[in-house]
Amino acid sequence: MLLKLAWRNIWRNKRRSFIVLISVVVGLAAIVLTDGLSNGMMSQMLFNQINLDVSHLQIHKNGFDRNKIVKNFIPDYKHVESTLQTNPEVEAYSKRVFATGILSSASNSSGVIIYGINPDEESKVSIVKSSIINGKYLGSGKREIIIGKKLAEKLGVEVGDKIVAMSNTLKGDIGSDAFRIIGIFQTSSSGFDKMTVYVQALTEQEMLGIGDNYHEFAVIAKDYTKINLVKNNVETKLGSDYEVFTYRDLLPMLIYQMELYKESMMILNVIIGLALIFGIINTMLMSVFERIREFGVLMAIGMKNSRLYLMIIFEAFILGIFGTFVGLICGLLLDIPLAHSGINLSIFATGLESFGVGAVIYPVLSIGNLIxxxxxxxxxxxxxxxxxxxxxIKLEPIYAINYV
Amino acid sequence: MEILKAENLVKIYQDNGVPVNALMDINLTISKGEYVVIAGPSGSGKTTLLNLLGALDKPTKGKVYFETENITLKEKKELSKIRLHKLGFIFQAYNLIPVLTAIENIEFSMMLLGIPDKVRKEKALELMDELGIKELANKRPNEMSGGQQQRVAVARAIVNNPSLVLADEPTANLDSVTAGHLLDLMEQMNSEKNITFIFSSHDKQVIDRAKRLIILKDGRIENQ
Structure with a gap:
């Protein structure tokens, strides 16, 4: 009956309750939407990095990550390959030759990272193939190269043009090769597009003089949430000559940024909550002052303070539950279509790309955040x-009954 | 059997820092089953005395004994328990809970006692039938006349079988015919259920029907 009374009390002043309800609804919808957006942005930043070159797991010769020089190639890549092939959690992997060098066109030059890849393997672990906007992806041609759009702009080149790549060889000489641009890619990260080029692994191995060796294995797991299990398994099998890193090890700043973002979202939620609290205090106070006489009667007929207290709390709780329900529906109605279509923020594209986020943000709803x-x-x-x-409950019955 | 006793009761209010003597040295004993009217002109202290006797207010000096127990120094929680179990109140302005129907208003004090839903519904309907207001069961206060509301208020006051019902100017807002019917009802409850009634009123009809009359003047008992 107390709940019934609380429920009816809510609706005795519909306009006032409606205002509280709207504020809860708007607050919750805002939380759901901003959480979804920030989650989406963070997820995009992370998955873009994973899908560009980081992958879920990387395997190198021990010490390569600290000192990325040509001679630090993987001691026995076939052993690594067989280890990965027998691991049921591994979805795909790509062997990479890694070198830093200079790419020169007729008009300009730029420092780059040159990845030597087996195109079919790489297409299973990264999105470079699908990011080609002009020309085509690497095929079987030995002197083919694909470069990022930003780099192409800087060098003043386009598909079909020739460029020269230079890098230190294993012997310490400068190795160079001429390539023909067969494709230009554009990803969500302008930094990546400015710095990265891909050639055939065989060509780069020859240029660097490292035989048939590789510097890096990029691995995609079937379930990235189990990546630590994969890491432990691979680490155990490969031993101490190798270093195995998950994306979390490789992107510490991004992970830190994500944690920070989560915390700032929590702070934002608390601010929204505080604003709501003051609104609710104001409304509930009005509601209490309007009913002082009634409370006096309830006290006179023997209602205990605890029950009176509970009744008022119930009123707010019901409003909160009702507002949450409606707010959740509103938030989801906003979020779900946007999760499919995305929010086009192309006016901020330049800034977003420098953060490794695309111009279209897709809100991601997390069950945890919703709960x-x-x-x-x-x-x-x-x-x-x-x-x-x-x-x-601090009212005296006699004062309350005679309150006008 | 003595149900209520007031001993040297004094109530002094502060009105903007000026002390106002509302009640002075009241001594009074009420026995079980009495039908008492406290009368007197406006400002004589009728309502103040009723509030003190009903444990709604505390005296400045003196003691109130309810069923031989001194209730003057009791905690708010204990007083609330006494009001719930032993007392019934009828107010001048009816004071029904506006969002509850007549039957729910009557059931409310039974709910506070923890009586199960079905039992209290049956009891409330039985009482409403007895008071001739069964047809009002599902009406809210704003759908009832003053007389009907006051009958529901009477039902609410007596539904928990209190030892004592305190009625503050119960007929003040009613026409004389309706007031007469209401008084009949309370007299009936007094004689049939042996419920003690104490009224405060300056309504002649109420005073005329008093079995015991206490007249207050300037905060003192002039005649009892």
Whole structure:
């Protein structure tokens, strides 16, 4: 009956309750939307990095990550390859030759990372193939090269043009080769597009004089959340001559940034919650002051303070639950279509690309965040009602009954 | 059997820092089953005395004994328990809970006692039938006349079988015919259920029907 009374009390002043409800709905919808957007942005940043060149797991010769020089190639790449082939959690891998060097056109030159790849393997671990915007992906041609759009702009070259790549060889000489540009790619990261080129692995191995060796294995796991299991398994099998890194080890700044972002979202949610709390306090106080006489009667007929307190808390809680329900629906109605179509922020494209995020953000709803939001709002509503309820039970029955 | 006793009761209010003597040295004993009217002109202290006797207010000096127990120094929680179990209140302005129907208003105090839903519904309907207001069961206060509301208020006051019902100017907002019917009802409850009634009123009809009359003047008992 107390719940029934609380429910009816809510609707005795529909306009006031509606205002509280709207504020809870807007607050929750805002939380769901901003959480979705920030999640989407963070996920995109992470998955873009993973899909560009980081992958889920990288395997190198021990010490390569600290000192990326030509001679630090993997001691026995066939052993690594067989280890990966027998691991059921591994979806795909790509062997890479790695070198830093200079790429020169007729008009300009630029420092680059030259990846030597087996095109079919690489297409299974990165999105470079699907990012070709002009020309085509690497085929079987020995002197083919694909470069990023930003780099092409800097060098003043286009598909079909010739360029020269130079890098230190294993012997310490300068090795160079001429390539023909067969494709230009554009990814969501302008930095990557400016710095990265791909050639055939065989060509780069010859240029660097490293035989048939590779510097890096890029691995994609079937389930990236189990990547630590894969890492431990691979590490154990390969031994100490190798270093195995997950994307979390390779992208510490991004992971830190994501954690920071999560915390800042929490702070934002708390700010939204605080604003709501004051709104609810104000409304519930009005509601309490309007009913002082009624509370006096309830006290006179023997209602205990604890029940009176509970009744007012119930009112706020019901509003919170109701607002949460409607807010959740509104938030999802906004979020779900956007999760498919994305939000086009192309006016900020340059800035977003420098962060490794595309111009279109796809909100990502996390069940954890939704649960938090759903629990958060009724909690906020109850917090907002504590003081008004306290004011109500502090009334003296005689004062309350005679209140005009 | 003595149900209520007031001993040297004094109530002094502060009105903007000026002390106002509302009640002075009241001594009073009420026995079980009495039908008492406290009368007197406006400002004589009728409502103040009723509030003190009903444990709604505390005296400045003196003691109130309810069923031989001194209730003057009791905590808010204990007083609330006494009001719930032993007392019933009827107010001048009816004071029904506006969002509850008549039957729910009557059930409310039973709910506070923890009586199960089905039992309290049955009991409320039975009482409403007895008071001739069964047809009002599902009406809200704003759908009832003053007289109907006050009958529901009477039902609410007596549904928990209190030892004592305190009625503050219960007929003040009613026409004389309706007031007469209401008084009949309370007299009936007094004689049939042996419920003690204490009224505060300056309504002649109420005073005329008093089995015991206490007249207050300037905060003192003039005649009892």
């Amino acid at each position: 938090n939001a759903v629990l958060f709002m009724p909690f906020v509503a109850v917090i907002g009602a504590l003081y008004p309820a306290y004011k109500a």
